[in-house]
Amino acid sequence: QVQLVESGGGLVQPGGSLRLSCAASGRDFSIYTMGWYRQAPGKQRELVAAITSGGSTNYADSVKGRFTISRDNAKNTVYLQMNSLKPEDTAVYYCNAKFTRWFDYWGQGTQVTVSS
Secondary structure, three states: OOEEEEEOOEEEOOOOOEEEEEEEEOOOHHHOEEEEEEEOOOOOOEEEEEEOOOOOEEEOOOOOOOEEEEEEOOOOEEEEEEOOOOHHHOEEEEEEEEEOOOEEEEOOOEEEEEOO
């Protein structure tokens, strides 16, 4: 069992930055592919960025060049650095830990609002 707790969300002006953190409890954090998803009102949840156990990353086209995902296995934590934020980035951001199809865990989400 893995428990995920997100933090770092908030209100930021367009063009600003935020860093989200996701702290994981439980065993074997390093084997999980970690991902950040988001869900805006009235829209489906979408993948924002993911990082594998080996450190490979992938990003949604809408955030490439602006967002960076990273992980610190010693701290059981994954981060999402978000720069040049836009109003369309407004959403609830969720942390996910996945290992094969049998182990799939979600955090409770953190709100990010980009508005002037």
